[in-house]
Amino acid sequence: MKILKRLLRNLASGARKVAQKTDSLVTNALFAVGAFAIALVDEAFYLIRRFLRTSSSRLPRPLNVFFART
Secondary structure, three states, X not given: OHHXXXXXXXXXXXXXXXXXXXXXXXHHHHHHHHHHHHHHHHHHHHHHHHHHHHOHHHOOHHHXXXXXXX
8 A cells, every 4th residue: 555655646746746847738637637546545545444443354364454554
């Protein structure tokens, strides 16, 4: 999860730097997509962690251990 979040942040950061240098619609759209992707991943992992707290016995043990660490 941390690697995926870092990758998405780097994507958004790179798009932001390019958007600052050029006033292009495409680069601004890339920045918006990167920011949306970060928010989507954060929300998905929050919902997964909340689900696991309420029903951790439903998932196999490796998944419980993985999501408990993140």
